[in-house]
Amino acid sequence: MDKVLVKDLVEGEAVTSFFLAKQVQVRQRRTGESFLSLVLADRTGEVAAVMWEGVEGVGRDLAEGDILKVQGLVGTYQGERQLTVARLRKATADEVALEDFLPRSPLDPSVLLGRLQAVIDGMQEPFLRRVLRSLFEDEAFLATFTTAPAAKAIHHAVLGGLLEHTASVVGLCELLAGYYPALDRDMLLAAAVLHDVGKIREIAWDRTFDYTDAGRLLGHITLGALLVEERIQSIPDFPDALKERLLHCILSHHGELEWGSPKRPKTLEALVLHYAEDLDGKVNAFLHFAETHPDPQRPGWTQYNRSLDRYLYFGRVERADPAPDA
Amino acid sequence: MDKVLVKDLVEGEAVTSFFLAKQVQVRQRRTGESFLSLVLADRTGEVAAVMWEGVEGVGRDLAEGDILKVQGLVGTYQGERQLTVARLRKATADEVALEDFLPRSPLDPSVLLGRLQAVIDGMQEPFLRRVLRSLFEDEAFLATFTTAPAAKAIHHAVLGGLLEHTASVVGLCELLAGYYPALDRDMLLAAAVLHDVGKIREIAWDRTFDYTDAGRLLGHITLGALLVEERIQSIPDFPDALKERLLHCILSHHGELEWGSPKRPKTLEALVLHYAEDLDGKVNAFLHFAETHPDPQRPGWTQYNRSLDRYLYFGRVERADPAPDA
Amino acid sequence: MDKVLVKDLVEGEAVTSFFLAKQVQVRQRRTGESFLSLVLADRTGEVAAVMWEGVEGVGRDLAEGDILKVQGLVGTYQGERQLTVARLRKATADEVALEDFLPRSPLDPSVLLGRLQAVIDGMQEPFLRRVLRSLFEDEAFLATFTTAPAAKAIHHAVLGGLLEHTASVVGLCELLAGYYPALDRDMLLAAAVLHDVGKIREIAWDRTFDYTDAGRLLGHITLGALLVEERIQSIPDFPDALKERLLHCILSHHGELEWGSPKRPKTLEALVLHYAEDLDGKVNAFLHFAETHPDPQRPGWTQYNRSLDRYLYFGRVERADPAPDA
Amino acid sequence: MDKVLVKDLVEGEAVTSFFLAKQVQVRQRRTGESFLSLVLADRTGEVAAVMWEGVEGVGRDLAEGDILKVQGLVGTYQGERQLTVARLRKATADEVALEDFLPRSPLDPSVLLGRLQAVIDGMQEPFLRRVLRSLFEDEAFLATFTTAPAAKAIHHAVLGGLLEHTASVVGLCELLAGYYPALDRDMLLAAAVLHDVGKIREIAWDRTFDYTDAGRLLGHITLGALLVEERIQSIPDFPDALKERLLHCILSHHGELEWGSPKRPKTLEALVLHYAEDLDGKVNAFLHFAETHPDPQRPGWTQYNRSLDRYLYFGRVERADPAPDA
Amino acid sequence: MDKVLVKDLVEGEAVTSFFLAKQVQVRQRRTGESFLSLVLADRTGEVAAVMWEGVEGVGRDLAEGDILKVQGLVGTYQGERQLTVARLRKATADEVALEDFLPRSPLDPSVLLGRLQAVIDGMQEPFLRRVLRSLFEDEAFLATFTTAPAAKAIHHAVLGGLLEHTASVVGLCELLAGYYPALDRDMLLAAAVLHDVGKIREIAWDRTFDYTDAGRLLGHITLGALLVEERIQSIPDFPDALKERLLHCILSHHGELEWGSPKRPKTLEALVLHYAEDLDGKVNAFLHFAETHPDPQRPGWTQYNRSLDRYLYFGRVERADPAPDA
Amino acid sequence: MDKVLVKDLVEGEAVTSFFLAKQVQVRQRRTGESFLSLVLADRTGEVAAVMWEGVEGVGRDLAEGDILKVQGLVGTYQGERQLTVARLRKATADEVALEDFLPRSPLDPSVLLGRLQAVIDGMQEPFLRRVLRSLFEDEAFLATFTTAPAAKAIHHAVLGGLLEHTASVVGLCELLAGYYPALDRDMLLAAAVLHDVGKIREIAWDRTFDYTDAGRLLGHITLGALLVEERIQSIPDFPDALKERLLHCILSHHGELEWGSPKRPKTLEALVLHYAEDLDGKVNAFLHFAETHPDPQRPGWTQYNRSLDRYLYFGRVERADPAPDA
Numbered sequence A, B, C, D, E, F: 001m002d003k004v005l006v007k008d009l010v011e012g013e014a015v016t017s018f019f020l021a022k023q024v025q026v027r028q029r030r031t032g033e034s035f036l037s038l039v040l041a042d043r044t045g046e047v048a049a050v051m052w053e054g055v056e057g058v059g060r061d062l063a064e065g066d067i068l069k070v071q072g073l074v075g076t077y078q079g080e081r082q083l084t085v086a087r088l089r090k091a092t093a094d095e096v097a098l099e100d101f102l103p104r105s106p107l108d109p110s111v112l113l114g115r116l117q118a119v120i121d122g123m124q125e126p127f128l129r130r131v132l133r134s135l136f137e138d139e140a141f142l143a144t145f146t147t148a149p150a151a152k153a154i155h156h157a158v159l160g161g162l163l164e165h166t167a168s169v170v171g172l173c174e175l176l177a178g179y180y181p182a183l184d185r186d187m188l189l190a191a192a193v194l195h196d197v198g199k200i201r202e203i204a205w206d207r208t209f210d211y212t213d214a215g216r217l218l219g220h221i222t223l224g225a226l227l228v229e230e231r232i233q234s235i236p237d238f239p240d241a242l243k244e245r246l247l248h249c250i251l252s253h254h255g256e257l258e259w260g261s262p263k264r265p266k267t268l269e270a271l272v273l274h275y276a277e278d279l280d281g282k283v284n285a286f287l288h289f290a291e292t293h294p295d296p297q298r299p300g301w302t303q304y305n306r307s308l309d310r311y312l313y314f315g316r317v318e319r320a321d322p323a324p325d326a
Helices: A057-060 A109-120 A126-135 A138-149 A161-181 A183-196 A211-215 A219-233 A241-252 A269-294 B055-061 B110-122 B126-137 B141-149 B161-178 B185-194 B213-217 B219-233 B240-252 B268-292 C055-061 C111-119 C126-136 C139-147 C160-178 C185-194 C215-216 C218-232 C240-252 C268-292 D055-061 D109-121 D126-136 D139-147 D161-180 D185-194 D213-217 D219-233 D240-251 D267-292 E055-061 E109-122 E124-134 E140-149 E161-179 E185-194 E213-217 E219-233 E240-251 E268-292 F056-059 F109-121 F127-136 F137-149 F161-179 F185-195 F212-215 F219-233 F240-253 F270-294
Strands: A013-030 A034-042 A044-051 A065-077 A080-090 A301-305 A310-313 B014-028 B034-042 B044-051 B067-077 B080-090 B301-305 B310-313 C014-028 C034-042 C045-053 C067-077 C080-090 C301-305 C310-314 D014-027 D034-042 D045-051 D067-077 D082-090 D301-305 D309-311 E014-028 E034-042 E043-051 E067-076 E078-091 F014-028 F032-040 F046-052 F067-077 F080-090
Touching: A013 B044, A034 A057, A034 A080, A044 A065, A044 B141, A057 A080, A080 D139, A109 A126, A109 A138, A109 A161, A109 A183, A126 A138, A126 A183, A126 A219, A126 A241, A161 D161, A183 A241, A183 A269, A211 A219, A211 D185, A211 E124, A211 F240, A219 A241, A219 E185, A219 F240, A241 A269, A241 D213, A241 F212, A241 F219, A269 B268, A301 F270, A310 C215, B034 B055, B034 B080, B034 C310, B034 D055, B044 B067, B055 B080, B055 C310, B067 D267, B080 E034, B110 B126, B110 B141, B110 B161, B110 C268, B126 B141, B126 B219, B126 D014, B141 F046, B161 B268, B161 D055, B185 B240, B185 B268, B185 C268, B185 D067, B213 B219, B213 C240, B213 C301, B213 E140, B219 B240, B219 C218, B219 C240, B219 D126, B240 B268, B240 C215, B268 B301, B268 B310, B268 F080, B310 E161, B310 F212, C034 C055, C034 C080, C034 F109, C045 C067, C055 C080, C067 E078, C067 F185, C111 C126, C111 C160, C111 C185, C126 C139, C126 C185, C126 C218, C126 C240, C139 C160, C160 C185, C160 C268, C160 D161, C185 C240, C185 C268, C240 C268, C240 C301, C268 C301, C268 C310, C268 D267, C310 E213, D014 E067, D045 D067, D067 E124, D109 D126, D109 D139, D109 E014, D126 D139, D126 D185, D126 D219, D126 D240, D139 D161, D161 D185, D161 D267, D161 E109, D185 D240, D185 D267, D213 D219, D219 D240, D219 F212, D240 D267, D240 E213, D240 E219, D267 D301, D267 D309, D301 F212, E034 E078, E043 E067, E055 E078, E109 E124, E109 E140, E109 E185, E124 E185, E124 E219, E140 E161, E161 E185, E161 E268, E213 E219, E240 E268, E268 F270, F032 F056, F046 F067, F056 F185, F056 F219, F109 F127, F109 F137, F109 F161, F109 F185, F127 F137, F127 F219, F127 F240, F137 F161, F161 F185, F161 F270, F185 F240, F212 F219, F219 F240, F240 F270
Parallel strands: A044 A080, B044 B080, C045 C080, D045 D082, E043 E078, F046 F080
Antiparallel strands: A013 A034, A013 A065, A034 A044, A065 A080, A301 A310, B014 B034, B014 B067, B034 B044, B067 B080, B301 B310, C014 C034, C014 C067, C034 C045, C067 C080, C301 C310, D014 D034, D014 D067, D034 D045, D067 D082, D301 D309, E014 E034, E014 E067, E034 E043, E067 E078, F014 F032, F014 F067, F032 F046, F067 F080
């Protein structure tokens, strides 16, 4: 059965398809009868849903994160689309494909991966190149690394978000390595490729995005250091000094202790990686927020941004007529 | 008379030349007689000096910042060169050239200025181009801007330091404007050129580097905003919205209130300018410190860096034999 | 048509008058029909309103900040007055006077202005007196300055709030100038008069109170410095040192960098102005909060004050019988 | 024997008088012989002293804080006066008067005390007046209160400093009570009189100024609250609510927890007292620093002020010719 | 009449009993009629209640904290029990016992008190033992101390909470006094017994738990110091040094100024008491939160803990089969 | 040749023995001749030394950390012992034993180790016991662990300091595990044993104590996690959940991000370990400081303690005569 996408639901039409249950609540009407209030989702968005009848049979069994087969009618409530559900049941594992339900980065992973591979191939330092190849030629690692989100929520909570973020930071580091010749290019780029690799063990993305126990207890910085250390142990004669500098970049990439780095940057590469990652994250967060939270009443301005604690201005000044300078 | 440079003073030789008095102290010997303890300087460095005889006639008249004609003999004291002065007098204004006494950036100002001019010429936005041209075609401004230091002390306390710093930040912003297409290139580059322009009124460099009263009371951020506002007022029809965004970049380039910016960045250009300026400053400070403060007992490490509150590691790992990857 | 004031609406009566729409929402009933939920306001307060019929024709056109002609009936909902609207339309510009809709300071502006004028006239320093007169004899400036609010929200969000706040701070500074003879009285009072003048460009008050773009991007401290600098430039021979000290007071009146001042007070007048402004603001905020937020369950105490992060006690201890001291 | 004052010591003259030993060090000459290096002081200042001969007999017995009878000759060392001591011995208690050795406030204590008495007499609230009278009619309290310093070091480390500081804060609070009619005048003034009374138990001033054990362990805020509570207990029927508000002012007068107040101000009187005390202290510290630490190289500016973390500007702009305004 | 406990209310049954009114709201139905919305409570929990009829007669008289005699029927609303009230009136003082309505610590106060008495009896230092006995043999004090809660809300807001908390901290301090022989055991234990004694004047618990005026204005740290000082004054010859050290422990037990201590710990006993109190509080808060706020969706984890700003993990790893070590 | 200890050097005697050079400076006399200024040390203390003759031959070769064979005469300079060196040369490796030159903990390592072994043997959890045994039965690990210092400087900069600190924290955790039954005893004790194990790779102690490169770049928290992870990998079937909780305790034992922990405690064991380590460190630092820095002028008080930012009081109140309680 073809998946009907949330973004394609049209008011007034009937629908039968699979959706992810992001919220599940059994509630009471004034009359005392139970009804089911749901938020259904797939990779294209979310829609509210209610089920008025037959709730007793199904309600208690449902949990957030379940994928459901739903039959119902698309209506409206308070100006928003709302699905009135007639019947539903849990889907079986073989009926659905995970990719239909989680949002995915719009960028082509093979292109991004190709860029990282080219960066790795261009490295002169043999041990750094080797540890990176040991990962990027490992199918299991690649499958995980190219699918992982970069965050539980906020901007990069999309499949492929980690790859997208990594490629963006690596690209910026390439520019910086060109601008500051004192930088050890191979060290900087290796660290950029690996800086967030611990996220593949920090975040789970089987149905929704959430932290793993290891993520909560150890965090992606330590998980990344452990993962890289493990790989390095499999490479004979990997120089200790090289390992320490590489791990130092991973540990210190948040820049300050209070931001979760157990060490602050002490090498030029660690310093630059921290700035590159921070700047790239800030630019992308700015653009994403401007796109998703414009202030409807005030052109050019966003709504209040809590994480930056300010309003943002994204308006462009109309290009003036070239006359004045003539 | 040719200037004898501090760096060329040789132990055991006599010298007669002009030097800047950076410190002047009249002190007493156990016997009760006065002597003069000086630090003499020029653009190449500093040397300690003492004058044992004839102090009464000259000592009380001298002040720090005076340029002196000195006749004496180069000796050693506690392992350092020391000049024993036989005679000295204040120089007259026509005997000396300021440039001999203050250090100068090793980079060619005309090359740096050429780069800024090219950036200005490449702007599409006519009003931004025009306000920049009004400054960069003004000989008085140019003379000041190309000579000004970028700081009272620390790294850029050299003639031409402001130009060097500005060109470095502008160059980095050009790269970033290429990497992030959402940036308004002209706004970012105009702001980068002007971000520290208030320093020409904040710092004085007639004989040594020091803050002006205006610098201490108003600071270069406000002085820069006032200077740019002044120029803009002379350009008819300069759009208010453009002016506000440009001044916002200048005001917010320190990034946070507690670092002296009265506003935090709210536009993408202001955000990126702040990062570019901060990163460029940190990289140059790192390299300068590594060059000037290596730990003599520990190869690859610097002495303790107070402003960063840590030791820095600048050593390179020896490139390994390429074998392991083969 | 005479304006019917919000404070005079009586339950059970019909009303036809003009009101400012502070909130506008089109909502759905269970039955699917739209209704309009409004908050109507004028200078005397706010009242909730609903319009059940005929919404389609008007709802989509309304925006917050519109002034509406409304015909309806005053009722009650959940213990509060509520206007049930039968008909409404937007007012035309010539039907209404702005002053009816925005709250105004209860103090007489001409009295307050008279006090400031007397302070200005009493100044000995000719240049400070002259720059102040150039503003306070300028009708356009006066019209704006006497109408401007002192804040977007909180206490002084009333027409005339800036004048009221300025006069209060100036009055306190007069006392302090008398108490501390070391103070430069003219400098302190000039700075007190001008310290918040940038607010006339920071806040807009055409229909509601909000920050202007210039206010958000530059802030009233910098806007004030620019405004004063502009005036000073029109006065020949205004001494630079005097200008720098005056602007310094404006820049530093928030006291600390993290409170938005790009410089902290370095002169005695700047220091005292900062304290006077802070104290006066705190006293007025305390009194206003005690008046508007008493804890109904606990005599003498206010509700929790978020900005001060504490409960306030405004109760008076009953004067004891004078006996014990006799 | 008349006391010879430190400020009156003349180079080249012999002296025999009593001085307080502020520093005592037994040191060795290159030759191995011991000599005594001293700092001698009285209420007018300090002078360095050395004793070359006969040290063995006296050196080990001396301690800082001893008052010594000294016979010697005034000379110079490194541009400063220095006393070369021929003989010395410890003074006996009956030979000296403490007031000769500790600096004293230049203001007349009876005048200051008169002002406080007038404030107390002017109070309407009988219990507050009574608790203050119980202290200010108690000779033992008065003797201590009028002699106590206001600080161990810094500005008010002079006999009578507490009275001077208290009178200054009370005077300012009188002004403020007049300016803000909402203030409970009696409460504010009673709290102002008592706010630092705990200092009489916090600081010892028998020979030098130092904290007592109680001062270090409990601090003047708690000691003051205990002292006032004690007095209140001796007044029958003192209302609890009055006592709590009075003690609250004492506890909260430092304004914030991190400045040592266990409670932040919650009443208007506590708030105003905190500001008055802070402002008065800052103004006096500014003036004192400007007087004692001018920058000799930069007219109008002080040396760097560590506690405020900035340079201060105390220069006056020359009054301009009144012409421009004519 | 026997009290019917909230925890024993059964859906569908009628009930007539006394309950504490924790919330009282008079609300309107769409139809305009008033109804009463209540939260009723006793020591075993809370239950929502509504009264549809006859509200006019009773509603305006009720206040939060009243104890009511209620007759009604237990039903359900939104999955929770709800009492529909037919009649209610205020209880008279002689109808109810306070203990029925406030939660009480499950631990036996006589056992806890016995432990404290044993600690006091075991003290060698006669004055410390004596001041403690003067309190713990005072029936009025004991009645209050054994009933007082330890906090207004959070964990220990139960009758007897102060005794429970004190006994727990004292027990931990006994262990620590054994582990660190340098500790003055008697001082540590006396301070532990008394550290929070000021809470008997800081919190009121007549019907609900709330701060007293003295609590808000002075706080339990100062109130405790005043209370202990008072007792000490009644003991002849109590050594000052002993008193200062004991009061110091009470004042400094929050550890840092910003946590409300006017002095930070300067003695070993004060330091250890602070840690013991902090650790014991954190452990009990952890356990209480794990018990009351498990995350229903994630075994072993709690919901988000705001005061600690993190999720907590309380799961136990299943004990592995002992084989691997064999 | 028997080692002559620094503590046994007697003024006036000749000495020939080995010493560690902690400081080496070549300085000039007024006359221009070089001399050598040294600080010599062994495990019992330090002594200043000078060498006036024959410096040219040896001075340039010496480095801090060298062990020297010295022949000279013990004299005095400025009241301190000073060694005047006649001849010196570097020692060869076989002439000296490292233990003579570095201070050592006075506690018997075999006793401390025995306690840790008993704790390990008493564990019920087989995997935790096994990973600990794998370390504590590894001779290489034991040799390092029992010799390592616990800090580069401050208190535990002694050989065996890590073992001493670990045993003290483990002992305290045993007590706490008894007091709080909810604690997982085995987890807490395993974490206590391992919490600082990374210090064996963070600090070097071949001749003096200093951080390794790995220590500076990665820190003992990450090094400890890597070391423990390595061991765990060698144990088949070690449960992931157990590993994560154990590593979490190591990572979070500094308690807060800003103190270098990349995660804050989320389990009860991690929380308690953090407190136990912090308290034990503070108590030992207090006692050590009181012993080494008493204020000679003020009995019972220490000198100013910079790391705690206060004076400490270690005096005991004289036990009063038991009479008052009788």
